[in-house]
Amino acid sequence: MNTLLDPVYIGFFGGGEVGKTCLLRRIANLCPFEEELKTDGFNYGLFQMNLKENFKIKVKIIDFSSDLLALYHPTSVKPDHQNPLSTLIPNLHCVFLVSDITSKQSLLDCSQWMDAIVHYRRYSSTPLISYILANKADLPLKDRVISLKNLDRWRKNTESVDWAFTVGHRELGDVDPRRGNAIKQKSIEDILIQLLLLVLQRRDSKYYKLLDGPPHLNFHFVSWIAVSKEEIEDQAAVILVS
Ligand SMILES: Nc1nc2c(ncn2[C@@H]2O[C@H](COP(=O)(O)OP(=O)(O)OP(=O)(O)O)[C@@H](O)[C@H]2O)c(=O)[nH]1
Ligand SMILES: [Mg+2]
Secondary structure, three states, X not given: OOEEEEEEXXXXXXXXXXXXXXXXXXXXXXXXXXXXXXXXXXXXXXXXXXXXXXXXXXXXXXXXXXXXXXXXXXXXXXXXXXXXXXXXXXXOOEEEEEEEOOOHHHHXXXXXXXXXXXXXXXXXXXOOEEEEEEEOOOOOHHHOOOOHHHHHHHHHHHOOXXXXXXXXXXXXXXXXXXXXXXXXXXXXXXXXXXXXXXXXXXXXXXXXXXXXOOOOEEEEEEEEEEEOOOOHHHHHHHHHHO
């Protein structure tokens, strides 16, 4: 008998052009090198994961445009007025705050997003796992302005962020430690698997225990929906129930 566990919701947040959409495309195995257009509202990626033979779980990843922070920052909307962020953020199990290793401003943008996330989750009872990522770690050392130390300091100051990693186009080759670039780097796929195991252990421990040994995770991309700013208010609610 197949058991379909409750979906896991993940959100990607951060400033413009840090590479959120490219990360999501990479997970979905969709043209990783394609020049990305600026995201208008949000992208929604649906995945399914099979755990051993009989457990399936839907993983829903939402990649929010950087523009939405200005539109729906808690200080720019009427208190308690429903908007796409107030609909989606309280239900997330995980947030990835994405910065760009070549931009200090991108860390400040993550701080602003985190403030908005904390605000919109103030009545939420869904436990949250959160990551700060410095993306584009494939770029040469001379272009980098964020070290893993900066990132970890940011994480500790923020208090509500659990993990810090650097990521970058794996396709461009692994970072060569002899060039002094060996800051802690993980592939986004490995990070995602770590996260899903955490969610399963914490939220679905009953099923996790039934798995005989560590699950072999089999991750499939199912579909991709791009939602424009015009459609966003209606679509946010639809995505929660789909
Ligand atoms: N070197 C390098 N460039 C990347 C990487 N990921 C993305 N880029 C480039 O960064 C630019 C922006 O990427 P997007 O994925 O569109 O950025 P975004 O965060 O979705 O931006 P918004 O939609 O404006 O919020 C593109 O030109 C990508 O090719 C990476 O890992 N390494
Ligand atoms: Mg984008």
